[in-house]
Amino acid sequence: MTDTAHLEPGPEVPTAREVRAEIRDWRRGRAELRWGEVLSDGYIAIFCIVMIGAMGGNVVLTLRRLADDTCAGSCTEVRSAMPWLVALAVALLALGLARLLGPVFSPPAANAWLLSTPVDRGALLRPGWGRTSALAVAVAALALLAPAVLGGFSLAEGAVFLVAGGATALACVGIAALSQVHENRVARVLTWAIAAGLWVLLSLSATHGAGAVPSVPLGVGLAAAALLVAVAAALFWWTRSAMAGVSRRVLGYTAHLSPSLSGALSSVDLGLMYDVLLARRWGRGASVRPRTGGPLGWPALVHRDLIRAVRSPQPFVLLASLVLVPYAAAEAGAGRAVVLVTTLLGLLGGPAMCSGLRVVVRTQSLARMLPLKRQTLLLAHLAVPGVALLLFSLATIPTLLPTHPSTEAANLAIACALSSLASTTRWVTGKPPNYAAPMVSTPAGGVPTGVFGSLARGFDVWAFTALPMMFGTGGMMLSSVISIGVISYLVSDSAA
Structure with missing residues (x-):
């Protein structure tokens, strides 16, 4: 009878929190900016945001007063339908961008070094998903602020409208993320449905039918906003729990998109950014049926x-x-x-x-x-x-x-x-951009x-x-x- 060899346990697999802590420590150890430079840049950025926000707010409030004084008849109907038009457009834009860019995102370095390890993949992706969701809600609320003011809403109605709009944008991004994880066409169908609703509402505004858009009482608006918030929260947690099963092949679609877009935006070349997005769109399904024949010249x-x-x-x-x-x-x-x-x-x-x-x-x-x-x-x-x-x-x-x-x-x-x-x-x-030509010296370089x-x-x-x-x-x-x-x-x- 032979003795069985005792197998030694393998190395302990670190948790995702420990891996992120190591990455954070490595980055902080190689930081080159000083606190004074960071505070100076932050002060300039906050000052610019406050100044531009004050200018934009002044313009919106002036337009609100002009609309209250001069808008009558069909103009009033179009004005009442404008917030709903913009809300549908913002939801459609959020869903379209989420489908194009991929809300479940992994940087190329993480995709190459971390996602191939036994570390919990969902724990690595969830912080990025939280940042994406917060960004979607904040951008949607900012985009809907001006329509809420110009639409003649009161303070309470405007707050409910912003909450409902932010929750709708988060729900759309969540559906796009689930479609990305499970690789189904639900987000595509929803995109066409929202586009059809936007077109119908736009046709009513263009054909003297904007008065058919019903006014929503405050109580109904509160109930609808609460329902949208509940749906958005459920989709957020559902997506958060489903990230552990996403494959590296799906994440590979977005792995090379970030550096390409960063390079295009660093040179402020919108045409190059359009080329990157167009290549991503056709790269996911670039099979066509060839057709021969046709004219010459x-x-x-x-x-x-x-x-x-x-x-x-x-x-x-x-x-x-x-x-x-x-x-x-x-x-x-x-x-x-x-x-x-x-x-x-x-x-x-x-x-x-x-x-x-x-x-x-x-x-x-x-x-x-x-x-x-x-x-x-x-x-x-x-x-x-x-x-x-x-x-x-x-x-x-x-x-x-x-x-x-x-x-x-x-x-x-x-x-x-x-x-x-x-x-x-x-x-x-x-x-x-021609980098061989003389350049202008800026804080960001030539x-x-x-x-x-x-x-x-x-x-x-x-x-x-x-x-x-x-x-x-x-x-x-x-x-x-x-x-x-x-x-x-x-x-x-x-x-x-």
């Missing part, structure tokens, strides 16, 4: 854009749904400012339709392989977005008829399409001069082309000339 590029629009019609559906916003603005008494709303919506919805143009602009090697001149290449990729923006602007002609004759309204709609197309072209064809203007890219052309249209036929002609000139320059070889 530059029409082949137009044909490819049409196929891409059929494969991914979401940008075009979004632009078509936004056509109700100018009608709601006209119903609220915007007058000649409707053209500003129309052109701004065209600028916001245009870049998503220019994926082909974005590829050939940012990938110079691919553009050189095509046997076409740069001007022909870019104009071919502008054909489909240009037609979509033209149809969008023509659909808003009834909003221009109260202030313009029918022929002038049609010409003004065409000028709005040209303005939107020029602004979109300016945004999509923007060059990345910064290229083009970084400061990248935030206003596209909006600068929109301002120069949309504002003249408010001053009659002469301004409309001037806007059209500027738009055509901007497009001609941006697609030329000198702008390469």
Whole structure:
């Protein structure tokens, strides 16, 4: 009879709290900032936030007094529906961003070094989930503060509205997190449901039906807010307990997103950030059915854009749904400012339709392989977005008829399409920061001069082309000339 060997116990597995304490101690031991520098930067940040908040609060309160004094008739109906429109939009935005970025997030270092160890994975992810939830509630409450004031709510009604809005945003983020953990389509279905509700409410505001939106008594609002808070808390704890079972493959989708977005935001390059998000969207399901055949020459590029629009019609559906916003603005008494709303919506919805143009602009090697001149290449990729923006602007002609004759309204709609197309072209064809050029010395280090203007890219052309249209036929002609000139320059070889 042989003796059984005694197995020695293996090393004790540390807890997640001990691992985080070790990481925290390592980081603090290599900190380079002094307390004086931290307090100085914090003072400057708090001062800027307070100053900008005071300016914004003063503007909102002034608009509230003007609305109380001058808003009447249909304007009052649109004003009463505005808080609910913004609340649905904030919920849709929170759900969309959560689906795109991934609320259950793991940094690349933690994903590589910690999640492969026997340490409890849920305990490592729960602190980040708590910060994400708190950020979602705080941002939603701040976004809903101005609509609560402008909507004419009392102090108690406004507080209930903010609580309900924050709880709704947290519930949407929680559903997105559960869909990410379990890899199901619940968040996608909810996104379309909220978008449909927003569209219905927007259509009521645009067709003299905003009065159909019922007023909510304070007691009912308190009960609804309490129910939303309970649902949001339940989803929060459900997600918190489900994080232990999330796989590294799911976390790998977001592991490389953080450094990519950090690099894009450090250079204030919104175009690069758009490229990162677009690559993440298509990287998760980039299987398509190939289609052969089609025309030759530059029409082949137009044909490819049409196929891409059929494969991914979401940008075009979004632009078509936004056509109700100018009608709601006209119903609220915007007058000649409707053209500003129309052109701004065209600028916001245009870049998503220019994926082909974005590829050939940012990938110079691919553009050189095509046997076409740069001007022909870019104009071919502008054909489909240009037609979509033209149809969008023509659909808003009834909003221009109260202030313009029918022929002038049609010409003004065409000028709005040209303005939107020029602004979109300016945004999509923007060059990345040139770090070989002379830089400006800042507390954050050397910064290229083009970084400061990248935030206003596209909006600068929109301002120069949309504002003249408010001053009659002469301004409309001037806007059209500027738009055509901007497009001609941006697609030329000198702008390469």
